[in-house]
Amino acid sequence: VSAVLITAVALMVPVLFAALGELVSERGGVLNIGLEGMMVVGGYTGFQVMDRTGSPLLAIVAASAGGALVAAVMAAVSIYGRANQIITGFALFILAPGVVDFLYAQQTSGVATVPSTPRLGTLDLPVLSSIPVVGRALFDQNAFFYLALGLAVTITVMLRMTRFGLELSACGEDPAAATTKGVRVLRVRTIGTLCAGALAGIGGAALTVGALGSYSPGVMAGRGFIAIAIVILGRWRVGWVVAAAALVGVADSVRLRLADTVDVPVQLLGLLPWLVVLALLIVGGRSLGRMPQALGRDVRGAS
Amino acid sequence: VSVFEPPVTGPSGLAVRVRSLRPWWPLLAVAAAVLGVTAALVAVGGASPTAAANGLIDQSLGTRTGLGETLLRFAPLALIAAALTPSLRAGLFNIGAPGQLGMGALASGLVALHGGGLPGGVLIAVAALAAALAGLVWALVPALLRAWLGVNEILSTLVFNFLAAGLLSYLLGGPLQGKGANLAQSDTVPTAANLPTILSGTRAHIGVLLAVAAILALAVYGSTPSGYRLRLFSASPSLAEQAGVSGRRLVVSTMLIGGAGAGLAGWMQVLGVDHLVYATAADPVGYAGLFVALLGALSPVGILIAAFLLGALLQGGNSLQIGAGVSPEITSAVVGLIVLAVAAVGGMRKGRFAR
Numbered sequence: 001v002s003a004v005l006i007t008a009v010a011l012m013v014p015v016l017f018a019a020l021g022e023l024v025s026e027r028g029g030v031l032n033i034g035l036e037g038m039m040v041v042g043g044y045t046g047f048q049v050m051d052r053t054g055s056p057l058l059a060i061v062a063a064s065a066g067g068a069l070v071a072a073v074m075a076a077v078s079i080y081g082r083a084n085q086i087i088t089g090f091a092l093f094i095l096a097p098g099v100v101d102f103l104y105a106q107q108t109s110g111v112a113t114v115p116s117t118p119r120l121g122t123l124d125l126p127v128l129s130s131i132p133v134v135g136r137a138l139f140d141q142n143a144f145f146y147l148a149l150g151l152a153v154t155i156t157v158m159l160r161m162t163r164f165g166l167e168l169s170a171c172g173e174d175p176a177a178a179t180t181k182g183v184r185v186l187r188v189r190t191i192g193t194l195c196a197g198a199l200a201g202i203g204g205a206a207l208t209v210g211a212l213g214s215y216s217p218g219v220m221a222g223r224g225f226i227a228i229a230i231v232i233l234g235r236w237r238v239g240w241v242v243a244a245a246a247l248v249g250v251a252d253s254v255r256l257r258l259a260d261t262v263d264v265p266v267q268l269l270g271l272l273p274w275l276v277v278l279a280l281l282i283v284g285g286r287s288l289g290r291m292p293q294a295l296g297r298d299v300r301g302a303s
Numbered sequence: 304v305s306v307f308e309p310p311v312t313g314p315s316g317l318a319v320r321v322r323s324l325r326p327w328w329p330l331l332a333v334a335a336a337v338l339g340v341t342a343a344l345v346a347v348g349g350a351s352p353t354a355a356a357n358g359l360i361d362q363s364l365g366t367r368t369g370l371g372e373t374l375l376r377f378a379p380l381a382l383i384a385a386a387l388t389p390s391l392r393a394g395l396f397n398i399g400a401p402g403q404l405g406m407g408a409l410a411s412g413l414v415a416l417h418g419g420g421l422p423g424g425v426l427i428a429v430a431a432l433a434a435a436l437a438g439l440v441w442a443l444v445p446a447l448l449r450a451w452l453g454v455n456e457i458l459s460t461l462v463f464n465f466l467a468a469g470l471l472s473y474l475l476g477g478p479l480q481g482k483g484a485n486l487a488q489s490d491t492v493p494t495a496a497n498l499p500t501i502l503s504g505t506r507a508h509i510g511v512l513l514a515v516a517a518i519l520a521l522a523v524y525g526s527t528p529s530g531y532r533l534r535l536f537s538a539s540p541s542l543a544e545q546a547g548v549s550g551r552r553l554v555v556s557t558m559l560i561g562g563a564g565a566g567l568a569g570w571m572q573v574l575g576v577d578h579l580v581y582a583t584a585a586d587p588v589g590y591a592g593l594f595v596a597l598l599g600a601l602s603p604v605g606i607l608i609a610a611f612l613l614g615a616l617l618q619g620g621n622s623l624q625i626g627a628g629v630s631p632e633i634t635s636a637v638v639g640l641i642v643l644a645v646a647a648v649g650g651m652r653k654g655r656f657a658r
Binding site: 033073077078081082083084086087088090091092093094095096097098099101102103104105106109217222225228229232265267268270271274275277278281282 | 344347348349396398448452454455457458459461462465466469470472473476477590594597630632633634635636637638639640642643645646647649650651
């Protein structure tokens, strides 16, 4: 059980970053389907910087900048340009990995070995990590995990207790009313979207820099979309989003565990997390009551 | 009418004429931007943009073979786009075509491999039926979930894409793997099951005619009673319900049409192009078909043009690797750019915010 939990928490981290970002963006009324593309760009730039400088800190900065760059395009086109959010996000989901994979292919053509870096080591918190069962899962993980938890707390405080958090929610619920109250809706939504891009970028780096120590095309494997499902399932609340991400992490970890112990083809086991996501969508789909009312709509209420 | 709406002047006013011209300048600006970014990307990749452009046009439209290959790519794109349009018009963002195409490819491949005794024409027809049915079944669950439980169709169809991809890679890498194959692929289907070509010396097959027929059907559908119900529903679901239109039935039926069309595109891929089933049969046609529908603004003529242009782009982009040293991944970036441009133009047509 302990081993399953350790892996589950490790697997949860990239998705959790992206889901927290999507949560911030959606609370402001911006449905960001391009999350996967932002993760890919963050994962790629983060790994490139890690490979060249060896500094995880610089890698995280680069990854968040890369993700935010894609988010800036999203904001320019869909917030200021009033384009349909879903189509814009979907375009970025194709465009951003396309650009990254193109650069990757040009970079690696004729190269014998693709670069790799050592995986990020874990930070063992003494005493706490010796708590039975959950100790090592929660207190002996790499830096990305602690960063994600810190961000979850920060975002909770930001949404509940700061002026910006309240303005953001107002933009997500009723942008027209927010405008009349003097909230600069376009700007607030843009900041929310940029946060989503930066967090998704860090999520990508959590996978490539933190967990794998390499980048290859297709490495995100739909994690951006799982993160969006997690936000729906988590009812647009930070605590529930963390819980939902943990649940998906456990499913993924159990899949890896089963692959070692049960004689089932690995491709079939790969379906398991998706079946869990589908089941969660069916359960969570019934409770859309807390969805931001203006999600996917622009300031005038058009989609 | 919202207070933000700009004032509307009479039909003869200059404002109206300027407004009717307005859709064109953003289109040009955006097309220039797409070309510029693509050229920059090619240059960053260390190749010559002009050589790449020449190669692309030459390989897709310049020769008879190239034109045939473009038509070969046109067919599934146009078919998927035409079949997806009703559900998109109903406001459903149905992205399940890749999975439905994969299941259609699998079904038609199985029929072709095991229907040995049947004469060629019958075999092809049965395979088509099986493919359409398989695509339809793969669309059924997301459709029902959306209609009855309100489950987000973007995510549910996406889940079914991943489920189909996993299932195909398992079956074609295991129980159904071809003899001596290293990749996840089936045996080669018998030649009796190959689709007849329509243009001698090329690979363009009867699927091209089917795709054109689907576009014509879409054009006719717009003026049938059910096409009218769909228009009513997309304008105002609540009004449509009052007029006796069942939203649930509309959601399910339009998504099933999309599934059947994508399944048939899989049939074309297997019997017309690959002559065996690859686990990756849906790349990149599955998502590109959705883009064609968006690019063509959900109109039959628009889809016809968009499918042809995107077909040329996919064909030309694939041949760039040899000619100009540009990796084929560039096509996916360009396709993404184009869709982004379409979204941007759509936004510009809504007009600017009054501040």
